[in-house]
Amino acid sequence: MRRNLRHLVLGTSAGATALALVTAGITLTGAASAAENGAAAPPSTLAAITDLVGWGTQNGGTTGGGSAATTTVTSASALTTAVGSTSAAVIRVSGTISCSGMLRVRSNKTIIGNAGATIAGCGLNINGDRNVIIRNITFRNWNDDAINVQTSATNIWVDHNTFTAGYDGAVDIKRGSDFITVSWNRVYSHDKSMLLGHSDDNGAQDTGHLRVTYHHNWFDASTQRHPRVRFGNPVHVYNNYYRNNSGYGVASTEGAGVLVENNSFEGVSDPFHLGEADSGPGTLVARGNLLVGSGAGQTGGSVKAIPYGYTPDAASSVKSIVTANAGAGRISL
Numbered sequence: 001m002r003r004n005l006r007h008l009v010l011g012t013s014a015g016a017t018a019l020a021l022v023t024a025g026i027t028l029t030g031a032a033s034a035a036e037n038g039a040a041a042p043p044s045t046l047a048a049i050t051d052l053v054g055w056g057t058q059n060g061g062t063t064g065g066g067s068a069a070t071t072t073v074t075s076a077s078a079l080t081t082a083v084g085s086t087s088a089a090v091i092r093v094s095g096t097i098s099c100s101g102m103l104r105v106r107s108n109k110t111i112i113g114n115a116g117a118t119i120a121g122c123g124l125n126i127n128g129d130r131n132v133i134i135r136n137i138t139f140r141n142w143n144d145d146a147i148n149v150q151t152s153a154t155n156i157w158v159d160h161n162t163f164t165a166g167y168d169g170a171v172d173i174k175r176g177s178d179f180i181t182v183s184w185n186r187v188y189s190h191d192k193s194m195l196l197g198h199s200d201d202n203g204a205q206d207t208g209h210l211r212v213t214y215h216h217n218w219f220d221a222s223t224q225r226h227p228r229v230r231f232g233n234p235v236h237v238y239n240n241y242y243r244n245n246s247g248y249g250v251a252s253t254e255g256a257g258v259l260v261e262n263n264s265f266e267g268v269s270d271p272f273h274l275g276e277a278d279s280g281p282g283t284l285v286a287r288g289n290l291l292v293g294s295g296a297g298q299t300g301g302s303v304k305a306i307p308y309g310y311t312p313d314a315a316s317s318v319k320s321i322v323t324a325n326a327g328a329g330r331i332s333l
Contacts, residue, residue, distance in 0.1 A: 052157055053310050054213025054236060056181030062155040064110030064133030065090040072114075073097070076122070083109060083124065093117040093137055102144050105132055113137035113328060123147060123166075126177075130154045134161065138328045142166040150198075152176040152209070160184045162328040163193075169225070174198035178209040186327030188220035191247075197230025200254055200279050206231035207255070215239050215310075216318075218326040223247040228276055233257030233283075234304040239313050241322040242268050242294075249297075251275070256282030257303035264318035265294040273298040290315035 056062040068088035073079045076099035082091045088108035095114075099122035105111070107129040113136040123142045126132050128151040139146035139161060145168050149156050154177065163170035163185065170187050172195040173180055187193045194214065197206050210232030217240045219226045224247030229235050231254055238261040242249050248270040252258040258272075265271040271294050274281035283301025291297070313321055324330075 052159075052181060053183070054181040054215060054308060055179050055211045056155060056157045056213065057308055058211075059155055059179040062131055062133060062157045062179070062181070064131060064157070065108055066110075068108070079103065079119075083111060093119065096120055100143055102148060105129065107131050109133070111135070111137070112333070114333065115329065117328070119146075125150070126153045126156060127151050128153055130156075133157045133159070135159045136161065136328050136331055136333070138162040138164070139166065139170070140164050142168075145169040145172045147171045149173040149177045149180065150175040152178070152205075154179045156180045158182045158185065160326070160328060160331045161186075163187045164189045166190055168192055169195050170222075172196075172198070173210065173212055174206075175202065176205040176209045178211050180212045182212060182214045182217065184216045184322075184326045184330070186218040186220055187222040187226075188218075189222075191223040193219060193222045193225045194227040195225050196227045196232055196235065197254065197256070200230065203231055203254065210256075211235065213238075216322050216326060217241075218322045219243065219245055219249070221245065226250055228253070229256040229258050229282060230254040230279065231256050231282075234259055234306055236261070236306055238262050238310070239315075239318050239322070240264075241319050241326075242266065242271065244268070248273060248276075250284070251279075252282035252284040253279035254282060255280075257301070258282065258284045259303045259306065260284060260286045260289060260297075262288040262312040262315045262318065264290045264292070264315050264322075266292045266319065268294040270295055271297040274300055288312070288315055290318070 065088045070090040072092040074094050083105040090110045093113045096118040098120045102123050102125035105126045108131050110133040118138040123146045125148045170193050213236045215238050219242045221244040226249050228251045235258045240263045242265045244267040250272040284299050285303045286299050
């Protein structure tokens with residue numbers, strides 16, 4: 001079906017095609033990289049904003065709860081029970097849920113917020129489980145991490161959330177986790193945004209894993225770790241908008257390989273570099289980035305090839321696209 005549609009729409013503009021297909025209830029996935037085809041990338045479309053792209057498409061894909069029964073939760077106790085069930089489920093978060101600590105999320109879950117959904121005070125912990133989608137939720141004032149992915153958790157998609165004023169990481173990924181996409185999120189009024197790989201001495205578990213795609217995120221005057229990477233290769237950081245980050249943008253450390261592609265940096269004196277604190281350097285390849293009132297960045301070495309299809313937006317369009325579409329409340333429910 002999708003192969004036939006692709007042939008059917010040849011010669012049609014990207015925007016018109018996407019609008020027609022979305023109206024018909026059809027979305028496009030797995031587009032080849034425009035860079036690979038030698039063509040200029042078109043601006044993002046509705047289909048691109050709602051589709052899963054990147055490492056989360058690999059290893060069988062990420063479907064969350066799929067067509068499982070939907071339950072709506074409005075309290076901390078109901079949320080704890082729902083995410084901790086071993087059954088597949090689609091969980092709708094409604095209103096503001098106040099909680100503390102970390103709530104264990106089991107496999108095959110879609111956790112999606114209704115309009116205005118907020119989780120305040122606590123975070124979600126995916127520990128050794130797989131196939132989880134978290135979308136359209138505002139996380140604030142968490143007392144550990146907002147989202148923690150660890151212990152060989154796989155196939156996770158963190159999409160269209162807003163993170164602010166928490167204690168530690170907004171989205172931390174570690175301990176051999178793999179096949180993850182972090183997309184269309186906004187982080188503001190927060191320090192430690194996104195850690196990939198928790199310590200320098202965990203290479204035995206992490207090497208060959210920690211493969212993550214970060215795309216179309218808005219790092220809005222957040223301080224550091226956008227992301228801070230250990231061991232993962234290739235880690236793909238593309239089409240993100242960085243504004244006034246007082247610490248740094250991207251750090252590649254401990255043998256990691258990071259492709260920093262077609263991002264927009266504005267007012268960032270240290271957009272990307274090798275090594276961080278006591279962590280030794282990784283490798284970093286930068287291409288197609290827009291640096292406005294920002295430093296030149298530091299690169300070095302090579303990065304493994306990206307194995308999936310994708311269509312990057314031109315860096316000059318990233319600011320307008322991301323600020324209009326990133327964060328909670330920017331998807332159709």
